[in-house]
Amino acid sequence: MIVTRVRLRDFRSYAQAELALGEGLTVLHGRNGAGKTNLLEALYFGCTGRSCRTSNERELVRFGASATRVEIDARDDDGPHSLSVGFQPGEAKRLRADGAPVDRLVDVAARPLVSVFLPDRLELVKGAPALRRAHMDQLVAALWPARAATRRAYTSALAQRNALLGRIRAGRASRASLPAWDAEVARHGIALRDDRAAAVELVREGFATLAGELGLAGEPELRFRPRSRAATAEELAAELAERTDADLERGFTGHGPHRDDLLLARDGRDLRAYGSQGEQRIALLALLLAEREALAQARGAPPLLLLDDVMSELDPERRERLAARIARHGQSVVTTTDLAHVPGAADPGVARVAVADGALRPDTPAPAWEAA
């Protein structure tokens, strides 16, 4: 599925804007602060119903406006699709897919997948393991939509077990029902860990290749680090039971897939601790690109790739390699302050759009399907 057009209203710096995307690469260029990143965020927001930059969604509404709205036009083999997100702070978001109200856009089957690289997302490499677990679970959900429910089931079973631990500790409940919750946590936990392991396995080799290509010296490595090595749900339940006393002391469950991590390393050393800023950026980029290729394999279509200001920090040779990777397949949107930093930006088939003062000015004619 590809995104053909995005329309925004009162989104960040934009009062109103509309942009047609090219089938391959679209380059947004303009000076710093012109609103390029805001446009990428709007694309992400329109496709997922979430922001990729902030958890305070109030910020998305243009200063002085009361609500914001983003509409996405997309199409696949079946024909055109539409998604829309309306948001007014303090109220539930209004999400629609093909005109029908939905609770969550991420559950909609006919939606474009998106993969985004923002400099702030470096947190994924250097931040807490929870971010990497959430990221792995998003990848699992994108690869196998039916398995998205596993994370939710595990989270709710774990919350129940933790609540029970708290009640036992406070003397308000007995241990009698603990084995049942151990089994329920373990049943979903094993499924969740196996899904993560399978997803990382699909990306592992691609990561090593891409990280090498983009200039990560030595031996780049991506490795899933599960907390438990239990082979079956029964084994995991037994591991939980063994640790009950420690859990009761702490008041929460200390073992299980909610302690898993994803290791990004070079020559066996964790980039989180030992990587330079530049190495961490390359690792993140390699991870996102490898996931995109895995998704292209598994789902038949690569996600829309949003790259914010990624070229400026790479040397010319690596820019060339990155541009070649991006151009291989699928749709992507790249922002830059300087068109010269994007190899191939002048090629026919590449859409170029100048961004200035909350307005968009395409340098290239609208894509062919717009005429029809």
Added chain:
Amino acid sequence: MNAPPIQRLVTELAKLPGIGNRTAQRLAFHILRADPQEAYALADAIREVKERIGLCEVCFNLAEGPRCRICLDERRDPSIICVVEEPNDVIPIERTHEFPGRYHVLGGALSPIDGVDPEDLKIAQLYARVAEGGIREVVLATNPTTTGEATALHIAEGLRERAPDVTVTRLASGLPVGADLEYADEVTLGRAFAGRRAV
């Protein structure tokens, strides 16, 4: 501002599930405008249901009198017990006319977050029924949710210790009959796949 009796009615109505403040107001004014007979009939019906309907002393299903219709029915097989969470879970199973046995209504599912422990459910009473003997099979028909599954696991374990000879079964979950694969949601379809069998 409404007169206090009207406000009291609105407040009471708004406590009902699915009724917000606005709907409660509309209902209250409808009752005000209605015939006194009609309004008293509603009040009487509410009073009657609370006075006459209680829980069955055997299975804790809703009953008019000490025992429910199903426990009083001599034709029902007393050796099979179907365990459900709530009284309204009995109705769909009864509609199938497939289940010949009797019920046991737990009155909820284990949920530590909501402070529901085994002692808050009619689990001890179930064990007592089984201990009296004459039970061949216990069917665990709690909901296929996290809380329902944990409740089923807890009871299954308890029965295994107390009455190892009793068969304990769990309802299968999967595709609704007559439904197209295309329209099944992913979770249901996933469960159906996990529970597939050879033909």
